[in-house]
Amino acid sequence: MSLLTLENLSVTFGKFRAVDNISYSVKEGEVLGIVGESGSGKSVSSLSVMGLIDYPGEVSADNLSFADQDLLSMPEKQRRKITGSDIAMIFQDPMTSLNPCFTVGYQIIEALKTHDGGNKKVLRARALELLNLVGIPAPESRMNAYPHQLSGGMSQRVMIAIAIACNPKLLIADEPTTALDVTIQAQIIDLLIDLQKQKQMGLVLITHDLALVAEVAHRVVVMYAGQIVESGPANEVFSTPRHPYTQALLASLPESASGKARLEALPGVVPGQYDRPQGCLLSPRCPYATDHCRHVAPDSQGSLERQVKCHTPLDAQGRPAA
Amino acid sequence: MLSFVLRRLLQAVLVLLTISFASFMIQGKLGDPVRQMVGTSVSVEQREALRDELGLNDPTLVQYGRFLGQALQGDLGTSYYYKESTLTVIANRLPATLELSFCALVLVIVMATPLGVFAAINPKNWLSRSILLFSTLGLSIPIFIVAVFLMYFFAIEWRLLPSFGRGDTTQVLGLWQSGLFNKDGLMHLLLPSVSLAFVMTPIFIRLIRAEMIDVLQSDYIRFAWSKGISAPRIYFIHALKNTMLPVITVGGIQTGTLIAYTILTESIFQWPGMGFLFMDAVTRVDAPLISAYLIVVGLIFVVTNTLVDVVYGLVNPRVRIPGYSA
Ligand SMILES: Nc1ncnc2c1ncn2[C@@H]1O[C@H](COP(=O)(O)OP(=O)(O)OP(=O)(O)O)[C@@H](O)[C@H]1O
Ligand code: SF4
Ligand SMILES: [Mg+2]
Numbered sequence: 001m002s003l004l005t006l007e008n009l010s011v012t013f014g015k016f017r018a019v020d021n022i023s024y025s026v027k028e029g030e031v032l033g034i035v036g037e038s039g040s041g042k043s044v045s046s047l048s049v050m051g052l053i054d055y056p057g058e059v060s061a062d063n064l065s066f067a068d069q070d071l072l073s074m075p076e077k078q079r080r081k082i083t084g085s086d087i088a089m090i091f092q093d094p095m096t097s098l099n100p101c102f103t104v105g106y107q108i109i110e111a112l113k114t115h116d117g118g119n120k121k122v123l124r125a126r127a128l129e130l131l132n133l134v135g136i137p138a139p140e141s142r143m144n145a146y147p148h149q150l151s152g153g154m155s156q157r158v159m160i161a162i163a164i165a166c167n168p169k170l171l172i173a174d175e176p177t178t179a180l181d182v183t184i185q186a187q188i189i190d191l192l193i194d195l196q197k198q199k200q201m202g203l204v205l206i207t208h209d210l211a212l213v214a215e216v217a218h219r220v221v222v223m224y225a226g227q228i229v230e231s232g233p234a235n236e237v238f239s240t241p242r243h244p245y246t247q248a249l250l251a252s253l254p255e256s257a258s259g260k261a262r263l264e265a266l267p268g269v270v271p272g273q274y275d276r277p278q279g280c281l282l283s284p285r286c287p288y289a290t291d292h293c294r295h296v297a298p299d300s301q302g303s304l305e306r307q308v309k310c311h312t313p314l315d316a317q318g319r320p321a322a
Numbered sequence: 323m324l325s326f327v328l329r330r331l332l333q334a335v336l337v338l339l340t341i342s343f344a345s346f347m348i349q350g351k352l353g354d355p356v357r358q359m360v361g362t363s364v365s366v367e368q369r370e371a372l373r374d375e376l377g378l379n380d381p382t383l384v385q386y387g388r389f390l391g392q393a394l395q396g397d398l399g400t401s402y403y404y405k406e407s408t409l410t411v412i413a414n415r416l417p418a419t420l421e422l423s424f425c426a427l428v429l430v431i432v433m434a435t436p437l438g439v440f441a442a443i444n445p446k447n448w449l450s451r452s453i454l455l456f457s458t459l460g461l462s463i464p465i466f467i468v469a470v471f472l473m474y475f476f477a478i479e480w481r482l483l484p485s486f487g488r489g490d491t492t493q494v495l496g497l498w499q500s501g502l503f504n505k506d507g508l509m510h511l512l513l514p515s516v517s518l519a520f521v522m523t524p525i526f527i528r529l530i531r532a533e534m535i536d537v538l539q540s541d542y543i544r545f546a547w548s549k550g551i552s553a554p555r556i557y558f559i560h561a562l563k564n565t566m567l568p569v570i571t572v573g574g575i576q577t578g579t580l581i582a583y584t585i586l587t588e589s590i591f592q593w594p595g596m597g598f599l600f601m602d603a604v605t606r607v608d609a610p611l612i613s614a615y616l617i618v619v620g621l622i623f624v625v626t627n628t629l630v631d632v633v634y635g636l637v638n639p640r641v642r643i644p645g646y647s648a
Contacts, residue, residue, distance in 0.1 A: 050548050055446070084550025091548075096541040100640060101563045111549045146639040149646050162549065 003028050003170050003202045004049065004087070007063035011041070011048050013056055016273040018044045020226040025304055026170060026219075029200040031193075033217030033234065035210060035249070039270045041226040042206045043092075046172045050089050051079050067169065085115040088163035089172040093179045094155035098147035104131075104158050105143035111165040130161040135191060153184035157191065164195060170202040171195075178208070189216070210253055214238050222246050225270050225281040232306035242306075242313040244286050244320070280311070288312060288320045326641075330631055334624045341620035345613035346389050349399075350382075352609035358402045398617060399610030403603070408614035412596055416618075417499050418488055419584055419595030422514055425502075426580070429519035430526055437523075438530025439565075442538065443557055453527060460524030465583055469517040469590045476513060484510050486592040514591040518583055522576070529572055533565045540564075567638050574630030577623055 004026040011019040019041040026032045034042050048059045051071065064071045066087060071079060091097045098107060108127040112118065118126075124143075131139035134157040147155060156176060163171055173192060177185035193216055196203045207213060213220055214234065221231040222245065230243035241247045248266045268285040271277060279296050283289040290311075298311045312320035355376065356369050364372075373379050377388060392398070398408045437457075441450040477485030489510035491499040501507025537543060538561055546560045585597035592598065596615060603611040635641040 052544060052547055080550045080552070082550070084548060089545075089548045091541060091545055093541055097545040099542040099546065099560055099564070101567075101638070102560075103639075110551065110555075114549065114551055146643060148640045149643060151646050154646075159545070162545075 001028060001067075002026070003030075003067060004204075005063055005065050006045075006049070007061060009045065009048065009059070009061035009064055011044050011053055012058050012060075013273075018057075018226055019048065022221075022223070022226075022228045023300070023304060023307070024221050024228065024231055026202045026204060028169065028202055029196075030219065031196060031203045031205060031217045032219045032221060033213030034204060034206045034221045034223060035208065035213055036223030037208075037270045039225075039272060040223040042223055043174050044226075045223075046089065046174055046204065046206060049172065050083055050087065081115070084111060085166035086168055087170045087172070088166070088168040089174065090156070090159045090163045090176050092175040094159050095147070095152055095179065097159055098150075098155055100147050102146075103143065104145050104147070104150070108158070108162050108165060111162045115166045126165075127161075130165055131158075133164075133195070134158070134161045135187075136161075152180050153188065156180060156184075156188050160188075160191065160195070164199070164201075167199060168201060170204070172204040172206070174206045175208065176205075210249060222249070225276065227281065227309060228300070228307065229282070229310070230308045231304075236306065240314075240316050241318070242308040243310050244288050244314065245282055247314060247318055248287075326635070330628055334628055337624050338617075338620055342390060342393060342617055343386065345616040345620075346386050348616070349609045349613040350385075352612065353607050355609070393617065398614035401603075401611040401614075402608045403606050403611070408611045409618075411611065412599065412614060412618050414499075415594060415596045415599045418501070418593060419588070419597060421500065421502055422511065422518065422587070422593060422595060423580055423584055425511055425515035426518035426522060429515060430522045433519065433523050434526035434530055438527045439534055439557065439562065441527070441531045442534035445535070454531070457524035457527040460520065461528075463521070465517060465521045465586050466590055468520045469513075469587060472513050472517055473590070483513050485513065488594050514587050514593050517590075518580075518587045521583055522580060525576065525579075526569070526573075529569055530565060533568050534561060537561045537564045563637070567634065570630055570634050570637065574627045577626045581619055581623065 002025045006025070007023045008021045009019060009023070010017055010021055022041075022045060024032070034046075036042050044053070044057075047053050048057075049064070049071070053059050059072070061072060066082060069082070071082070098104070102110075105124070105127055108130060109123045112123050112126055127143065128139050131142055136142050136154060136157050142150075142154075142158075147158075150158065160176075171192075176192065177188050180188060189212065192203065192205070195201070205213070205217060217234045219232065220234045220237045222229050222237070222243065224245050230237060230241065230246045232242075237246060238250065241250055245266070266285040266287075271281060271284075277284050278294060280286070280289070280293040280298050283293045286293065293311055296311075298309050300307045300309045301313065302308055310320075314320055355378070356372050360369070360372065377385060380388075396409060400406065401408045401411050404411050437453050440447075441453045444450050473485045476483045487510060488501050489506040490504050491501045491507055492503045494500045494503065501511055543556060543561060546556050551560070581597075584595065585600055587593065588595045588597035589601045596618070600612070600615045602608075603615065
């Protein structure tokens with residue numbers, strides 16, 4: 001069953017479309033990797049799922065639903081009940097995402113209390129259990145620690161503990177390791193994948209790390225300038241990319257010694273608010289761009305299972321269709 | 323924490339030394355103590371002798387050293403006008419000023435916090451805009467206009483409140499003349515403390531609003547929202563505590579502004595406090611009293627700021643508890 005469904009979701013800030021008509025779905029127990037260069041709308045689209053887009057941002061969609069409940073039309077209060085319990089999110093910078101004025105224990109217990117309730121003793125025991133679960137040594141003493149007493153890796157573990165406190169069915173992780181030391185990154189990813197398997201959560205993993213996505217994701221969404229240019233099962237997308245952008249990303253992979261390719265495959269940068277080109281947004285950087293591309297924006301082709309947004313999707317040999 | 327306290331103490335000593343030197347120099351420039359002590363009938367030679375005796379012909383630094391030594395023993399000189407120890411004169415007026423400042427401060431906190439928070443939470447609301455407009459205007463309205471305005475309506479037109487003096491006082495703990503414990507005293511306190519609060523509130527509204535807006539955009543507030551916590555909890559528990567930290571610090575610095583405003587307020591309402599005393603001392607060129615006032619005020623300033631730092635340290639876990647080091 002589909003856990004989260006987005007159909008033609010857009011997020012606009014005034015005239016600027018930070019997220020432009022994207023559609024994807026996440027099933028129970030599925031890992032969805034979202035990749036794309038900086039500014040491609042990965043964070044904004046996830047925040048819109050959490051209901052965290054502030055004024056002046058506006059979210060519109062033909063359908064934004066979680067477990068068949070329409071998130072956009074439900075009352076604010078009901079939505080807040082789902083956020084933090086059924087859908088949880090962890091953020092990029094663990095050192096700034098915990099409130100500096102409150103202890104670790106307080107912040108975990110607060111999440112538990114908000115959604116599940118219970119008396120002090122039970123809550124405390126559950127918080128300790130969670131700290132254990134995310135691999136924090138000596139959890140008893142960590143309960144009373146303040147965020148500034150923790151390292152980045154520890155903070156991220158605490159944030160994960162808070163996010164999974166109410167057994168979410170879906171966890172969105174927005175570049176959960178970008179701010180951490182390389183040695184810690186793998187540990188955090190292992191922890192996330194372990195938890196995902198153990199609890200059979202849906203996991204949306206936003207990252208710049210293509211190699212990681214290839215390793216852990218069931219499905220992939222590739223974003224560019226607010227749009228989904230390609231999506232599909234991970235093995236298909238990685239073996240036979242159908243969009244020139246994906247192809248370029250993958251081409252850059254083996255060259256990086258560490259296997260952690262940053263997404264700088266094509267010359268140029270993602271167009272921002274003021275320099276979006278006419279026609280296909282990739283056309284200034286696309287090696288296959290034609291005049292047609294520069295004037296007419298391509299539609300999404302295919303189904304939700306396997307979509308590609310290009311006039312001339314690539315064939316199995318990686319050549320543009322005639 | 324210990325080095326923090328030591329550093330703070332050293333700073334305090336330096337500030338006090340500077341103030342004491344400044345007030346010593348002012349005292350030296352204001353009038354001639356010998357003239358104050360003896361009439362014009364005394365001959366020039368006799369005066370010179372008296373000057374020698376008083377040490378007024380010694381090098382400045384020696385005189386300052388003596389001044390400092392006496393100050394450390396609690397002797398800040400004798401007022402020309404009251405013919406009494408300046409410290410005693412000031413101490414008698416201290417309760418009036420402290421009570422006025424205290425009440426004004428309470429009013430400021432009670433008004434500025436909800437207004438500042440409201441304006442930060444609802445930036446588009448017309449009420450928020452009015453609050454902001456009021457605080458902008460309030461910043462530029464001089465206190466005497468506020469005071470005279472209030473006095474005119476409440477004391478003269480409507481005869482609701484007394485316009486000057488402190489009213490009845492009660493003796494508290496044997497040495498403190500307080501106006502807080504009887505109706506007459508409180509009535510007298512109302513207009514001056516409201517005027518004083520009125521000019522201090524806008525600064526704090528703006529400060530709290532600005533800090534709160536900053537805090538509300540922080541990562542930890544976004545994460546708190548993502549936990550599904552209720553809005554009041556986010557605003558008043560998660561955000562407010564972080565907002566108040568910088569506000570406490572600025573509050574300490576604003577002590578100086580508050581002291582300056584007490585001088586004006588007390589003069590307008592003839593409030594028998596230190597500020598009023600100071601104005602009198604200036605008119606009478608009562609040099610020892612002026613310099614004693616400056617030193618006492620400096621002391622108050624330093625003490626409040628140190629207290630504020632300590633409170634800040636107690637509230638802020640990042641100061642209280644050493645952090646993680648990689
Ligand atoms: N509050 C906002 N107001 C206006 N524009 C915004 C706002 N938040 C994000 N944007 C814009 O939306 C676009 C997408 O931003 P987003 O943060 O989703 O990118 P991202 O893919 O997450 O990038 P990164 O990899 O750097 O995290 C960017 O151009 C950004 O400038
Ligand atoms: S539509 Fe044209 S420019 Fe856009 S990706 Fe396809 S080939 Fe490239
Ligand atoms: Mg992002």
